[in-house]
Amino acid sequence: AQKVTQAQTEISVVEKEDVTLDCVYETRDTTYYLFWYKQPPSGELVFLIRRNSFDEQNEISGRYSWNFQKSTSSFNFTITASQVVDSAVYFCALSFSQGGSEKLVFGKGTKLTVNP
Amino acid sequence: DAGITQSPRHKVTETGTPVTLRCHQTENHRYMYWYRQDPGHGLRLIHYSYGVKDTDKGEVSDGYSVSRSKTEDFLLTLESATSSQTSVYFCAISESIVGRSEQYFGPGTRLTVT
Numbered sequence: 001a002q003k004v005t006q007a008q009t010e011i012s013v014v015e016k017e018d019v020t021l022d023c024v025y026e027t028r029d030t031t032y033y034l035f036w037y038k039q040p041p042s043g044e045l046v047f048l049i050r051r052n053s054f055d056e057q058n059e060i061s062g063r064y065s066w067n068f069q070k071s072t073s074s075f076n077f078t079i080t081a082s083q084v085v086d087s088a089v090y091f092c093a094l095s096f097s098q099g100g101s102e103k104l105v106f107g108k109g110t111k112l113t114v115n116p
Numbered sequence: 117d118a119g120i121t122q123s124p125r126h127k128v129t130e131t132g133t134p135v136t137l138r139c140h141q142t143e144n145h146r147y148m149y150w151y152r153q154d155p156g157h158g159l160r161l162i163h164y165s166y167g168v169k170d171t172d173k174g175e176v177s178d179g180y181s182v183s184r185s186k187t188e189d190f191l192l193t194l195e196s197a198t199s200s201q202t203s204v205y206f207c208a209i210s211e212s213i214v215g216r217s218e219q220y221f222g223p224g225t226r227l228t229v230t
Contacts, residue, residue, distance in 0.1 A: 033215035045159075045206065045221035052215075091158060095215030101172060102213045104149075106158040 002027050002096040006107035013082055014115050021077045021110045023092030029053075034068065034075045035093040035104070045091075051075065082114045119143055120222035122207050128228045135194040137225050139207030141187075148190040149208040149219065150174075150182060152201075159206065165190055166213075197229045 003026040013019045025034065036048040049059065051068050059066045063080045079086050092107045119142030129135050139148060149164040151174075161174030163182040171182050179201060181193045194201055207222040 035218065037221075043204070044223055045208075047218045047220060050215075050218050101164075101166065102215050103161055103164070103174065104214045104219065106160075108156060108158040 002029075002094055002098075002105050004092050004094050004105055004107035006090075006092055006110050008110045009108075010111045010113070012113045012115065015084060016081050017114075018078060018080050019082050019112065019114075021079075021090050021092075021112065023075045023077065023107060025073050025075065025092070025094045027073075027094060027096055029096055033095040035095075036066065036075075036077050037091045037093065037106075038088045039091065039109070040085075040088040048077075079112075082112075084114050084116055087112060087114045120207060120209055120220060122205075122222040122225045124225060125223065126226045128230060129197050130230055131198055132196050135197050135227065135229075137192045137205055137207075137227070139190045139192070139222055141190075141209045143209060143211075143220075144187060145209040145211050146187070147210045147213065148184065149210075149214075150180075150190065150192045151206045151208065152176065152203040153206060153224075154203050162192065162205075194227075197227075199229050201227065202229045203227060 005024045032053045034051045038046045056068050065078045067076045089109045089111045091109045093104050095102050095104050121140045123138045150162040151159040153159050160176045162180050165171045165184040183191045205225045208219040210219045211217045
């Protein structure tokens with residue numbers, strides 16, 4: 001079964017600390033995609049990154065970086081030098097094939113609070 | 117920002133009444149989705165559409181129906197609302213099948229069933 005586990009329900013850090021959000025997935029597909037979304041307190045969902053299963057290269061975008069490891073079925077997200085504006089719920093998601101179509105399954109999210 | 121609007125943004129209704137939520141996009145994307153978000157559950161797919169008049173069920177489709185008569189509009193109907201359908205509903209769109217392109221989300225509709 002396809003599944004995404006975000007074991008950290010809530011994380012609280014002080015501004016400027018580095019923080020890593022964990023994402024572990026399960027899938028039988030050989031081709032799949034992984035995503036991260038951010039949901040700030042205002043409620044909208046913001047797309048952060050998409051990664052396909054054949055590309056294990058880590059990615060960095062400013063203070064954000066992602067570490068994809070197929071060997072451990074993980075796609076972790078690190079925020080360097082966190083800021084108060086990073087406070088949000090972060091969702092990891094996995095695409096999978098079912099009945100000839102592709103769908104997205106989300107983890108339950110990690111709530112990150114960055115304190116000044 | 118992707119051009120996705122949802123209406124209404126907030127609604128309070130009584131148990132047993134029908135409710136229709138509308139999602140409208142200006143991106144001409146083929147794929148549209150309805151999710152619900154509940155505490156402790158993340159987002160769960162209700163229904164999705166892969167073209168005009170082409171729809172399919174997601175993991176939590178019981179009690180919901182959808183219609184798509186135009187590319188830009190995707191309607192979600194709760195045929196007889198129940199308190200368990202109190203939730204925040206998000207519409208999403210994607211240019212290609214999920215995975216090969218990202219999904220962009222609307223602002224959400226907060227529905228309360230009393």
